[in-house]
Amino acid sequence: MSFFKNQFANVVEWQEFRDDMIFYKWSNREIKKGSKLIIRPGQDAIFLNNGKIEGIFRDEGEYDIESQIIPFLSTLKGFKFGFNSGMRVEVLFVNTKEFVVKWGTQNAINIPTLGLPGGLPIRANGTFNFKVSDYIALIDQIAGVREQYLVEDVKIRITAVLDQLLMKWITKEGKDMFNLQANSFDISKGIQEDLDMQMQKSGIAITSFNVMSFSYPKEIQDRITKNASHGMVSDINRYQQIELTDGMASGKMSGGGAASDMAGMMMGMNIAGKMMNQMKQNQDAPSQNTQPTSQTETSDQKRPNFCPNCGTKTEGANFCSNCGQKLV
Structure with a gap:
């Protein structure tokens, strides 16, 4: 008799587990007498019958299905295994951990900006976190028609709408287009709320969304850096002297064509004129101060x-x- 019992016994478990797999559906739909259920850490096991949830088991361990699982199933708690028959149910294993995914814009997003008819092209990158939050919605929308679901599948769904969401939250009133990093927290929070609202329909919660950095085309980034240096050097005369010195030291003031040479010459003449005026003012100031003393001494x-x-x-x-x- 024990020969037949072992012949029909099987193990219900997550086979070929992968760290990037969100859920896995046990493929053998007939559970035999003497079968065991194995739940590993970070897994939930959901018993399904005709697409409806019969029971959810969350504690890790090894269980005898006949004595420890069936009594807790909703409509199958009175099921009795026959000599040559098994129980036909589906078992869905769900990965309960929180997934962390890196993202990045594949193409530059042209953000409408005053003075730039074609828009300001920017790229962005960062991370987002998600986890399964609603088993019923997950089964209705995804698990009902798929045997497994991967992190890459979620990433594809997210990136498909990410460009539009970035444009929506970047162009909110009050955003400085040339210093988006300063507003990255508000932009990230807004995108997370929108993504979470969309993904909740499929039983997935977006628990975090972060924009790590924004990047501009090199020409725009050079201009941003130059504007920042303007603010650091408040004395325009000193700034022009620094520009002239840097230009001569790097060789950019020579061999750059007629326009570059003319610009360099005009900058040099402008700075030289300002330096001469400053020197003249410094020389005139002492003579004006000593004149009254000289007249007094002469009168005495x-x-x-x-x-x-x-x-x-x-x-x-x-x-x-x-x-x-x-x-x-």
Whole structure:
């Protein structure tokens, strides 16, 4: 008798487990007498009958299906195995962990920007996290027609709508198109809410969405960097001197064509003129300050000590105290 029992026994488990697999459907639909259910860490086992959930088992371990599983199934709790018959149900194994996925825009997104008729082309990259949150929705929308589901399948769904969501949240009022990184938190939060609303219909929750960085075309990035240096050097005269020095040191001021040479010459003349004016102002300032002192000293030297008319001592006065003679 034990020979026949072992002959019909089988093991219900997640075969060929993969870390990037979201769910796996056990392929042998007939469970025999003496069968065992094996649930590994990070897995849930869902028993299905005609597409409806009979029972969900979450604790890891090895279970005897006849004595430990069937009594907890909704409509099959009274099932009795016959000598040569088994129970026909589906078992769906679900990976319960939170998945982390890297994403990146395949092509540049042209963001409408004032002054750029074709838009501002940008790229972005980052990560998003998701996990299965609703088994009923997952079965109705996906597991009912698929034997397995991979992280790559979710990534394809996300990236299909990501360009539109990026454009939606980047162009929200008040965003600085040339400093999107400063608004990356608000942009990420808005995209996460929209994605979560869409994916919840399939039983998947987007638990996190992050924009790690935005990138611009090289010409735009060079201009952004240059504008930042303008803010760091508040003295325009000093900035022009730095520009001229950098240009001469790098050799960009020579051999760049007539336009480049003319621009370099004009910048040099402009800076030279400003330097000459500054030097002249510095030279004029001391002479203006010393002029009153010189006039005072000259007046003191011309004033006599005694009145030339009556000989009375003047004592520094402008007129003689005795005869009224003008002394200066």
